[in-house]
Amino acid sequence: MIPFFKSQKSPKSLEKPAPAPPSAPVLRVSDHLAEKAVHFFSNGVAKEDAFKALIGSLELSEPEKAFDEVMARENLGNTAIAPGILLPHARLSGISGVRAAIGIALQGIPKGGEEAAHIIVLFFSPLENRQEHLAFLSSVASLFQAEHIQEALLGLSSPTEVLMKIREIEKGA
Amino acid sequence: MVLSQKKARNVIVVSTAMLSFISFWRASAIVLCDMASTVYYIGGIAEHAIGKAAPWFILGVMLFAYAVRALYMESCSLFVRGGVYRVVRQAEIALFGNRLGGMTAKLSVSALMFDYVLTGPISATSAGLYLVGLINTLLPMANIHAHLSSNFFAMLFAIGVTFYFWWENTKGIPESSDKALKIMIATTVMGVIVVAWSLLTLALRGFEWPPLAPVFGPEAWGWLGKFKGSIRPLGLLGITMAFGHTLLAMSGEESLAQVYRELEAPKLKNLKRTGFIIFLYCMLLTSLVSFFAVMIIPDSVRLSQYSDNLISGLTMYFVGPEGLKLFFQAFVVFVGFLILAGAVNTSIVGSNGVLARVGEDGVLPDFLRKPHPQYGTSYRLINLTVALQVITLLLSRGDVYMLGEAYAFGVIWSFVFKAMAIIVLRFYDKSPREYRVPGNIRLGNREIPLGLVTIFLVLFFTACVNLFTKQVATIYGSIFTAVFFTVFTISEQINKRKQGHVVPKAIEGLTEHGHVDPVNMTRVDALTPEACGVSKPNRFVVAVRDPGNLVHLKRVLKELHPHDDVDAIVMTTKVAKSYQLEGDISKPTEDEEVLFTQIIAVAEKAGHSVIPLLVPSNDPFHAMAQTVYDLGANELIVGKSGKFSPEIQMEHIAIAWGKVRPSSGAPLRIRIIWDTSEYKEDIR
Numbered sequence: 001m002i003p004f005f006k007s008q009k010s011p012k013s014l015e016k017p018a019p020a021p022p023s024a025p026v027l028r029v030s031d032h033l034a035e036k037a038v039h040f041f042s043n044g045v046a047k048e049d050a051f052k053a054l055i056g057s058l059e060l061s062e063p064e065k066a067f068d069e070v071m072a073r074e075n076l077g078n079t080a081i082a083p084g085i086l087l088p089h090a091r092l093s094g095i096s097g098v099r100a101a102i103g104i105a106l107q108g109i110p111k112g113g114e115e116a117a118h119i120i121v122l123f124f125s126p127l128e129n130r131q132e133h134l135a136f137l138s139s140v141a142s143l144f145q146a147e148h149i150q151e152a153l154l155g156l157s158s159p160t161e162v163l164m165k166i167r168e169i170e171k172g173a
Numbered sequence: 174m175v176l177s178q179k180k181a182r183n184v185i186v187v188s189t190a191m192l193s194f195i196s197f198w199r200a201s202a203i204v205l206c207d208m209a210s211t212v213y214y215i216g217g218i219a220e221h222a223i224g225k226a227a228p229w230f231i232l233g234v235m236l237f238a239y240a241v242r243a244l245y246m247e248s249c250s251l252f253v254r255g256g257v258y259r260v261v262r263q264a265e266i267a268l269f270g271n272r273l274g275g276m277t278a279k280l281s282v283s284a285l286m287f288d289y290v291l292t293g294p295i296s297a298t299s300a301g302l303y304l305v306g307l308i309n310t311l312l313p314m315a316n317i318h319a320h321l322s323s324n325f326f327a328m329l330f331a332i333g334v335t336f337y338f339w340w341e342n343t344k345g346i347p348e349s350s351d352k353a354l355k356i357m358i359a360t361t362v363m364g365v366i367v368v369a370w371s372l373l374t375l376a377l378r379g380f381e382w383p384p385l386a387p388v389f390g391p392e393a394w395g396w397l398g399k400f401k402g403s404i405r406p407l408g409l410l411g412i413t414m415a416f417g418h419t420l421l422a423m424s425g426e427e428s429l430a431q432v433y434r435e436l437e438a439p440k441l442k443n444l445k446r447t448g449f450i451i452f453l454y455c456m457l458l459t460s461l462v463s464f465f466a467v468m469i470i471p472d473s474v475r476l477s478q479y480s481d482n483l484i485s486g487l488t489m490y491f492v493g494p495e496g497l498k499l500f501f502q503a504f505v506v507f508v509g510f511l512i513l514a515g516a517v518n519t520s521i522v523g524s525n526g527v528l529a530r531v532g533e534d535g536v537l538p539d540f541l542r543k544p545h546p547q548y549g550t551s552y553r554l555i556n557l558t559v560a561l562q563v564i565t566l567l568l569s570r571g572d573v574y575m576l577g578e579a580y581a582f583g584v585i586w587s588f589v590f591k592a593m594a595i596i597v598l599r600f601y602d603k604s605p606r607e608y609r610v611p612g613n614i615r616l617g618n619r620e621i622p623l624g625l626v627t628i629f630l631v632l633f634f635t636a637c638v639n640l641f642t643k644q645v646a647t648i649y650g651s652i653f654t655a656v657f658f659t660v661f662t663i664s665e666q667i668n669k670r671k672q673g674h675v676v677p678k679a680i681e682g683l684t685e686h687g688h689v690d691p692v693n694m695t696r697v698d699a700l701t702p703e704a705c706g707v708s709k710p711n712r713f714v715v716a717v718r719d720p721g722n723l724v725h726l727k728r729v730l731k732e733l734h735p736h737d738d739v740d741a742i743v744m745t746t747k748v749a750k751s752y753q754l755e756g757d758i759s760k761p762t763e764d765e766e767v768l769f770t771q772i773i774a775v776a777e778k779a780g781h782s783v784i785p786l787l788v789p790s791n792d793p794f795h796a797m798a799q800t801v802y803d804l805g806a807n808e809l810i811v812g813k814s815g816k817f818s819p820e821i822q823m824e825h826i827a828i829a830w831g832k833v834r835p836s837s838g839a840p841l842r843i844r845i846i847w848d849t850s851e852y853k854e855d856i857r
Contacts, residue, residue: 076817076821077821081828081832130820130823130854131856135856137828138827138828138830138834138856140828140831141831141832142831
């Protein structure tokens with residue numbers, strides 16, 4: 001190997017500093033969840049039925065199309081973000097912001113041979129706003145890094161408690 | 174499944190591939206430490222051979238050196254590592270395919286090695302001669318009636334200096350460009366004083382111009398002695414003979430190709446600047462000093478007393494008080510010691526670089542290429558070079574004229590091979606070049622590289638004449654070249670039988686033998702900026718995986734300005750199965766070696782330093798996000814995945830980022846770059 005010469009740049013100040021990313025939307029999951037969009041699933045419900053129930057609570061103008069988009073995304077690759085936590089999603093035209101719903105299944109929802117999902121966070125984001133879509137994905141992933149959040153949510157029994165728990169975690173983080 | 178973010182991560186930093194780059198001033202200083210050092214001995218050697226006309230021929234060589242420099246600029250515009258070996262090898266492949274098996278390239282590098290092996294001894298011996306000259310001047314003044322044997326003392330001194338630089342190079346010398354710059358500043362001060370004082374002396378005493386016609390000394394005829402009567406000194410053959418005896422004034426050009434690799438961006442522009450500075454400096458210093466020596470030092474003492482230390486002699490014949498002249502002579506000797514010692518170092522560095530390059534093609538035994546276990550340097554190659562230099566010193570016994578004569582063999586023949594190769598590549602390699610040797614004439618739809626051909630013909634004709642006029646050079650140079658060529662050929666055959674794996678040929682930076690840059694891997698248990706040498710305020714991470722797909726790395730490095738205060742971190746993931754990695758993670762796999770070779774090649778070409786990381790993980794997206802977060806970067810650049818669309822790739826990265834960064838939200842810019850397209854998003 002050729003011995004390397006150390007770089008000794010002349011002491012010249014930067015003419016233009018490298019830009020930090022400009023401000024991007026700070027999305028809290030709890031800001032996009034309504035009580036009516038919190039579901040508790042009983043034993044034996046299929047994944048697709050769970051998705052339909054969650055989509056139904058979002059009052060979208062074209063729920064069938066939304067379901068098709070979510071399933072199309074599911075077919076492209078696993079949307080699990082952690083063991084037992086599913087994050088199905090899609091981007092839709094005609095919606096103004098992120099629309100999210102959360103499903104909690106104590107017994108788990110089978111995923112065709114894979115580990116059952118106990119928590120499903122399903123959401124749609126505007127087709128025109130990829131930044132918001134990515135920010136929400138990131139926020140959900142961050143939310144579920146909180147210790148014991150899965151166990152905590154599985155132990156709750158009302159939508160109000162679920163929302164309060166999520167807000168509490170996001171506020172404390 | 175992901176690794177817990179709370180565990181310490183085993184991260185391996187590829188330490189010897191952490192490139193750093195230098196400005197054109199430092200590059201000039203490094204090359205000048207070799208080239209400009211000839212001012213100390215060329216005058217005496219040339220006049221010994223061709224008489225008082227030496228300064229005219231030295232001037233001619235310096236002017237011609239600018240043309241030879243153009244050869245190196247064109248070869249560097251073709252290849253980042255555009256030294257003789259690489260260029261000649263490519264030309265041979267273009268003309269003959271693999272039929273000659275690299276014969277011409279091996280021959281050319283054998284000749285070049287002769288150049289490098291002799292540079293050290295001639296420089297160190299010359300420094301010793303200047304020192305002993307000063308001591309012998311001072312001894313009588315101190316009433317000590319002793320006289321040191323010049324040649325013997327110079328030989329011992331040279332051996333000592335060589336060993337010193339052997340050890341420094343074995344340890345690795347991180348500060349060479351700093352030292353080179355300081356040496357050249359001191360040399361410039363010395364040069365300016367010499368020139369000014371010489372002009373004053375000439376103005377006060379008057380002068381005569383040196384004659385134009387060379388008068389060849391008895392040894393200068395070589396095997397052409399019987400034709401003395403029929404060769405006119407200013408005829409074509411006479412001029413070529415004289416030119417050949419002075420040619421070693423432009424030794425050191427090969428350092429330009431070696432140093433190009435280290436040059437910061439914009440590379441070719443800086444190379445042109447370097448070339449011009451070197452040309453101007455050498456032309457002014459080397460040729461002027463040789464003129465002044467002939468015009469000021471009386472004929473009766475110039476060769477008899479000062480042929481080995483001409484500048485010292487020059488100072489003794491300046492106008493002015495003796496004490497001041499003696500003091501300046503001491504300064505001249507001190508500067509000479511610095512620059513000539515610098516040339517010894519450059520010769521070791523240069524030959525090391527050439528042998529390393531040759532070794533990458535499997536032309537050297539593998540055991541020679543192993544890095545030092547502690548310092549990471551190619552210490553066995555260094556040992557080989559230094560051993561040859563010490564043998565040369567013992568054989569020469571301090572005779573700088575003999576060394577100078579032999580030296581010219583390697584210098585001229587490596588230039589001849591280079592010029593020949595560049596001409597061939599002009600016709601066979603139509604890839605665009607940022608620089609071409611000027612003097613190209615269009616005849617119909619063909620372009621004739623008249624400038625190139627002229628340079629080649631001058632070099633070739635001179636080399637052929639030198640074969641007859643420089644007996645020592647021809648005999649020892651031929652033996653040395655033959656021995657090295659044999660060693661290269663045998664090693665190549667042995668390595669071919671040992672090699673098993675096939676490496677794709679079409680990847681930039683790799684030879685057909687699939688060489689890799691040997692690297693030292695340093696394991697760190699926590700990924701912190703300090704551990705990885707990340708210190709600049711702005712940082713970005715480039716994730717790489719496929720050595721054939723580094724478009725994104727090339728693009729971002731190209732976007733950087735020369736003085737941007739940015740750390741470019743290039744990471745690849747060492748994929749683990751479940752939670753454990755198998756095997757010794759401190760040893761790179763073949764694929765990883767290939768990848769690092771490519772990263773180094775891309776960084777060299779761009780002229781920007783990078784910090785390569787190897788991060789073990791079982792989730793590449795998590796590894797990327799964690800690396801960005803732990804190193805405080807604000808941008809992640811990836812290439813397009815073969816598995817996912819860019820949208821889904823972004824989603825995976827966003828999810829991974831959400832998992833590693835605190836909920837308060839550190840922002841991240843993600844760029845997915847491929848071909849001419851890019852996806853860019855900011856997330857928080």
